[in-house]
Amino acid sequence: MGSLNFIGASVKRKEDYRFLTGGGQYTDDVAPERATYAVFVRSPHAHARIRKVDTAKAAKAAGVLAVYTGEDVAKAGINGLPCGWLITDVNGQPMKEPPYPVLAQGKARYVGDRVAVVIAETYNQAKDAAEQVEVDYEVLPAVTDTASARKKGAPAVHDIAPDNTCYVWALGDKAKVDEAFKAAAHVTKLEFVNNRLIPNAIEPRSAIGAYSRADDSYTLYVASQNPHVERLLMTAFVLGLPEHKVRVVAPDVGGGFGSKIYLYGEDVVVTWASKQLNRPVKWTAERVESFMSDAHGRDHVTTAELALDKDGKFLAMRVHTTANLGAYLSTFASCIPTILYATLLAGQYTTPQIYCEVTAVFTNTAPVDAYRGAGRPEATYVVERLVETAARETKIDPAEIRRRNFIRSFPYQTPVALLYDTGNYEATLDAAMKLGDVAGFAKRKEEAAKRGRLRGLGYSCYIEACGIAPSNVAGALGARAGLFEAGEVRVHPTGKVTVFTGSHSHGQGHETTFAQVVASRLGIPVEDVDIVHGDTSKILFGMGTYGSRSLAVGGTAIVKAVDKVIAKGKKIAAHLMEAAEADVEFADGVFKVSGTDKQVPFAQIALTAYVPHNYPLDKLEPGLNENAFYDPTNFTFPAGSYVCEVEVDPDTGKTTIESFVAVDDFGKVINPMIVAGQVHGGLTQGIGQALLEGCRYDPETGQLVTGTMSDYCLPRAGDVPSFKLDTRETPCTHNPLGVKGCGEAGAIGAPAALMNAITDAVGVRDVPMPATAETVWRALASKKAA
Amino acid sequence: MPVKVSMTVNGKPVAAEVEERTLLVTFIRENLRLTGTHVGCDTAQCGACTIHMNGNAVKACNMLAMQAEGADILTIEGVAAADGTLHPMQEAFREHHALQCGFCTPGMVMSAIDLVKRHPKPTEAVVRAELDGNFCRCTGYHNIVKAILDAAPKVAAMR
Structure with a gap:
C-alpha cells in the first residue's frame, strides 16, 4: 500500500482523453434547445457622444427577436459592473469610480465599447441585422496614450475625473528613500514602458444565458475562471437577482491567463435577455472582439532608480509609474498596478528603503486588468532591469551583485509590506548558472563574434506573491471580496471519492493534481478520485483561479476536508474495532489500532458510514462527506532564477534565443510534468512580451491598430526554443502541502532575462519591448551614430 | 438560397x-x-x-x-480507433503533456498527423517551422514539439 503516494509523481492527466478526442465541452459547444444568438454592436470610435441609436431597421430584419440599447438596460434598472478593490489615494480619498454600464450610455469610450445588442433566430441573422443598427455618433477627441492622459488639454474620458486620474497611490517612506539617495555612491536610473498586451486565450469568450420560467431560475454558461464570483457580482450588484436562482457553469475553458476572471457586460446582457425572450441567448466572441474587448494587460510608463553604496549594496529604490486602466474599471483593475505591483519591488533583495508612487489613468482604450502575473511581471521588470544595469555601470558581475544583496534569513519583512516566509535564492541562481553553463559564455560569445553575431547573456531573479491573502488584511487594503477557497470531499459508499473544488481549471490540470493530493492522503488509487469544478449548482462556493492560487489555497481547502473525513473515519474505525479513538491511526489507506494487528481498510469505513448497522448512531451521524473553507495566513512566495542567452544579427537586428534556463522554487511539487508545462507556457508568454507582442492604438484616432492575429504578433512554435528547466524546493511554511504556485512564474521572470540578454548583446542601456528586429536594429544604429 | x-x-x-x-x-x-x-x-x-x-x-x-x-x-472525432484506442499522435500528446486547456489540441493533432505524413523523419526545426499555422497559448510548444518528434516513427509505422 506504500506505493499509493503520488506526491511528486508525473501522473498523466485525467482530462487529456476527452480533449484529445474532441470530447471537451467548451461554452460554445453547449447547444440549448430553442437557442437564440446575440451579436453586439460595438463603437467604431474611441470616444464619441451617442446622439441616437436607431434600431427600427434592425428590429424588422429577418429573424430578429430583439434589439437592446443602453437606454433599454438603464430602463430595466441594470446597474453598472462593479470594481472589486477600492484603492485609497495619497490624500485619503477613494479612487474615482465612474459607472461601467453593460451597454454604453450617452458615450462610447473605446473602440469596441458595447453600444447595442441584436438577438435573432440564427447567428447570421443577428450579424446581418447588427449592421442595420444606425448609431449617430458625435466623434470626440480621444486619448489612448498612457503618458499623455494627464497632460493639460487631454480629453476627459469621464466627467468625474477631468484630469483622467483614477488615483495617485503610494507605498513606502518617501523621506527616508530620498535621504538614502542623497548618501548613495551610485544611482542607476531607467525609464521604460511595460508594453500593453492582449491576452488572447485561444478560446474566445462565450456566454449563454438561459432562463427557465418553470422555476424562475437562470443558468449562465460562461467561459470563466471563477463562476461563483461571476454569480455573486452579477446577482448582488448588477442584476439584483436572487443568488440562489442563478446557476453559473464554467465548463471546459480554453485558457484564461486572467482575461476570464472578470464579469463582462456580455455575460449580464445574455442572462437578462434570456428572461425577456424566454429563450436561451448565446453569444461567442469573434477574435476581433477578443482583441477589442477582452481586458488587456500591463501598460505602465515607469521611471525607476536604484541607489547603491560603493560596494554594490542596494540602499534604496524609487519608482514612479503611470498605469493605464483603460476606459472603465474592470473587476480587479485597481489592485493590479498597486497591491500586486509595488509590494513586489523588494524582489529577492535586502533593499532597506523603497518608495513607489503609482498614478492610474483612464484612457479611451479597452479596460486593463490582470494578465498572467498581474503587476508582478511589471515589478520584476523594474527590479531586474535596474539591478542588471547597476551591475554593468558599477562593473560588478551581475550574478555577484545579486548575491551581495540576496535575502538570506527568513522570515523576512520587506519595506513594501510583504513578509516572505521562506526561500533560497542562492540555490536557484547557482543551479541556473550551472545549467546554463555561464562559465562557458565568454567562449561562446567569442565564437559568435567570429560568425558576425552579437551574443548576450541576461539574468532575472524574480519573486512573486501568490494566493493573495489573508482576507482580513486584503479587506483592510480595499479588497471587496474574500480570498479563501472552499472544497468538499464526498466519499461514496464503495470508497470512491468525488471532490468538489471552488478552484477552476482552464488548462492547469487540477483534475489530476488535486486527485493526486487526495489519493495520496487517503491511500487510494488516483483513478478512485474525481475532481468536479466550474458549476455553482454542484460546488458549495469558490473564489476561482487566478494569481497561481489553486493548489496553495484550493488544494489546502481540499486537504482540510480530507482530514475531516479521516477524523470521522477514525471514530467509525474505533467503533468497529472496539478500540479507543485515540488509539486509531490512519496510514496508507488503512485504519489501525496502534500496537495491535487490528485494521480496517478505508473502503470498509466508507461502506459502514452509509450502511450504519454496526455504527455509533447515538454519537455520530451516518455518511462520509466533509466541507472545508481555507483562508491562508499569508501569501506564498515562489522565486527563481532565469538565465537567457541570445544572439543578435547586427545586419537585421533579429534576435534568436540560443538558450533559456529556468530554475524555480515552487515549494513542494505535486506533479513535475504539469509544473514544467506551466513554466513552458509562462516563459513563452513572457518571451512574447519581450520580443513580439505590443498592443498599439493609433494616437490620433484611437483605433486599435493591432486588432487581429496578423497585426498582433503572438509567439509561434518557431519563435521559442526548447527550455532547460530545474527546480529547487523550500516548502511553504504555512500550508500543509508546502506548495507555492507555479502558473505565472515564467511570464513574470522571462521578460527581464531576455531584455538583459539583448541589451548585453547590443551593448546599450535599454531597448524597448517588444524587441522586434526593427527595434534592435535601430538601437544598434543609434549606438553606431553615437 | x-x-x-x-x-x-x-x-x-x-x-x-x-x-x-x-x-x-x-x-x-x-x-x-x-x-x-x-x-x-x-x-x-x-x-x-x-x-x-x-x-x-x-x-x-x-x-x-x-x-x-x-x-x-x-x-x-474520427482519429482514434473505433474502440476508443488513441492514435499514436494522440497518445504521444498525452504521454508528453502536450496539451493544457485542450482548445488548440484537436487542430494541433490534425496538423501534426499531416506534418509527419509529409515529413516522416522531421527534425525539431522542421516541426517548429511546420507548426507555423497553429497557435497554442498554454504549452509554449515545448511538449508539442517533443510529442510530434516521438510520434513520428510510430505514425510512419502505421502505414
Missing part, C-alpha cells in the same frame, strides 16, 4: 441543406454537432479548426461547406 451539401465525415456519408455562406467549420460544428473542431480566430491564423480533407490538413474556418462537396473529411 439554401444549397444541398453532401460529403463523407469520419467515414459516414452526411448531407444537409445549408445557407450558401455556411462555413465548413460551422457545418461540422452546428449541423453535425461534431464540436471537437474549434473556432479560435475566424481568419485562418490560429489553426484550432484544422481538419483533414481528402487526406490533407485544411482550416475549416476558411472555406465554405459547399467547397467540400463530395470530399472525404476527417475530424478529431
Whole structure:
C-alpha cells in the first residue's frame, strides 16, 4: 500500500482523453434547445457622444427577436459592473469610480465599447441585422496614450475625473528613500514602458444565458475562471437577482491567463435577455472582439532608480509609474498596478528603503486588468532591469551583485509590506548558472563574434506573491471580496471519492493534481478520485483561479476536508474495532489500532458510514462527506532564477534565443510534468512580451491598430526554443502541502532575462519591448551614430 | 438560397441543406454537432479548426461547406480507433503533456498527423517551422514539439 503516494509523481492527466478526442465541452459547444444568438454592436470610435441609436431597421430584419440599447438596460434598472478593490489615494480619498454600464450610455469610450445588442433566430441573422443598427455618433477627441492622459488639454474620458486620474497611490517612506539617495555612491536610473498586451486565450469568450420560467431560475454558461464570483457580482450588484436562482457553469475553458476572471457586460446582457425572450441567448466572441474587448494587460510608463553604496549594496529604490486602466474599471483593475505591483519591488533583495508612487489613468482604450502575473511581471521588470544595469555601470558581475544583496534569513519583512516566509535564492541562481553553463559564455560569445553575431547573456531573479491573502488584511487594503477557497470531499459508499473544488481549471490540470493530493492522503488509487469544478449548482462556493492560487489555497481547502473525513473515519474505525479513538491511526489507506494487528481498510469505513448497522448512531451521524473553507495566513512566495542567452544579427537586428534556463522554487511539487508545462507556457508568454507582442492604438484616432492575429504578433512554435528547466524546493511554511504556485512564474521572470540578454548583446542601456528586429536594429544604429 | 451539401465525415456519408455562406467549420460544428473542431480566430491564423480533407490538413474556418462537396473529411472525432484506442499522435500528446486547456489540441493533432505524413523523419526545426499555422497559448510548444518528434516513427509505422 506504500506505493499509493503520488506526491511528486508525473501522473498523466485525467482530462487529456476527452480533449484529445474532441470530447471537451467548451461554452460554445453547449447547444440549448430553442437557442437564440446575440451579436453586439460595438463603437467604431474611441470616444464619441451617442446622439441616437436607431434600431427600427434592425428590429424588422429577418429573424430578429430583439434589439437592446443602453437606454433599454438603464430602463430595466441594470446597474453598472462593479470594481472589486477600492484603492485609497495619497490624500485619503477613494479612487474615482465612474459607472461601467453593460451597454454604453450617452458615450462610447473605446473602440469596441458595447453600444447595442441584436438577438435573432440564427447567428447570421443577428450579424446581418447588427449592421442595420444606425448609431449617430458625435466623434470626440480621444486619448489612448498612457503618458499623455494627464497632460493639460487631454480629453476627459469621464466627467468625474477631468484630469483622467483614477488615483495617485503610494507605498513606502518617501523621506527616508530620498535621504538614502542623497548618501548613495551610485544611482542607476531607467525609464521604460511595460508594453500593453492582449491576452488572447485561444478560446474566445462565450456566454449563454438561459432562463427557465418553470422555476424562475437562470443558468449562465460562461467561459470563466471563477463562476461563483461571476454569480455573486452579477446577482448582488448588477442584476439584483436572487443568488440562489442563478446557476453559473464554467465548463471546459480554453485558457484564461486572467482575461476570464472578470464579469463582462456580455455575460449580464445574455442572462437578462434570456428572461425577456424566454429563450436561451448565446453569444461567442469573434477574435476581433477578443482583441477589442477582452481586458488587456500591463501598460505602465515607469521611471525607476536604484541607489547603491560603493560596494554594490542596494540602499534604496524609487519608482514612479503611470498605469493605464483603460476606459472603465474592470473587476480587479485597481489592485493590479498597486497591491500586486509595488509590494513586489523588494524582489529577492535586502533593499532597506523603497518608495513607489503609482498614478492610474483612464484612457479611451479597452479596460486593463490582470494578465498572467498581474503587476508582478511589471515589478520584476523594474527590479531586474535596474539591478542588471547597476551591475554593468558599477562593473560588478551581475550574478555577484545579486548575491551581495540576496535575502538570506527568513522570515523576512520587506519595506513594501510583504513578509516572505521562506526561500533560497542562492540555490536557484547557482543551479541556473550551472545549467546554463555561464562559465562557458565568454567562449561562446567569442565564437559568435567570429560568425558576425552579437551574443548576450541576461539574468532575472524574480519573486512573486501568490494566493493573495489573508482576507482580513486584503479587506483592510480595499479588497471587496474574500480570498479563501472552499472544497468538499464526498466519499461514496464503495470508497470512491468525488471532490468538489471552488478552484477552476482552464488548462492547469487540477483534475489530476488535486486527485493526486487526495489519493495520496487517503491511500487510494488516483483513478478512485474525481475532481468536479466550474458549476455553482454542484460546488458549495469558490473564489476561482487566478494569481497561481489553486493548489496553495484550493488544494489546502481540499486537504482540510480530507482530514475531516479521516477524523470521522477514525471514530467509525474505533467503533468497529472496539478500540479507543485515540488509539486509531490512519496510514496508507488503512485504519489501525496502534500496537495491535487490528485494521480496517478505508473502503470498509466508507461502506459502514452509509450502511450504519454496526455504527455509533447515538454519537455520530451516518455518511462520509466533509466541507472545508481555507483562508491562508499569508501569501506564498515562489522565486527563481532565469538565465537567457541570445544572439543578435547586427545586419537585421533579429534576435534568436540560443538558450533559456529556468530554475524555480515552487515549494513542494505535486506533479513535475504539469509544473514544467506551466513554466513552458509562462516563459513563452513572457518571451512574447519581450520580443513580439505590443498592443498599439493609433494616437490620433484611437483605433486599435493591432486588432487581429496578423497585426498582433503572438509567439509561434518557431519563435521559442526548447527550455532547460530545474527546480529547487523550500516548502511553504504555512500550508500543509508546502506548495507555492507555479502558473505565472515564467511570464513574470522571462521578460527581464531576455531584455538583459539583448541589451548585453547590443551593448546599450535599454531597448524597448517588444524587441522586434526593427527595434534592435535601430538601437544598434543609434549606438553606431553615437 | 439554401444549397444541398453532401460529403463523407469520419467515414459516414452526411448531407444537409445549408445557407450558401455556411462555413465548413460551422457545418461540422452546428449541423453535425461534431464540436471537437474549434473556432479560435475566424481568419485562418490560429489553426484550432484544422481538419483533414481528402487526406490533407485544411482550416475549416476558411472555406465554405459547399467547397467540400463530395470530399472525404476527417475530424478529431474520427482519429482514434473505433474502440476508443488513441492514435499514436494522440497518445504521444498525452504521454508528453502536450496539451493544457485542450482548445488548440484537436487542430494541433490534425496538423501534426499531416506534418509527419509529409515529413516522416522531421527534425525539431522542421516541426517548429511546420507548426507555423497553429497557435497554442498554454504549452509554449515545448511538449508539442517533443510529442510530434516521438510520434513520428510510430505514425510512419502505421502505414
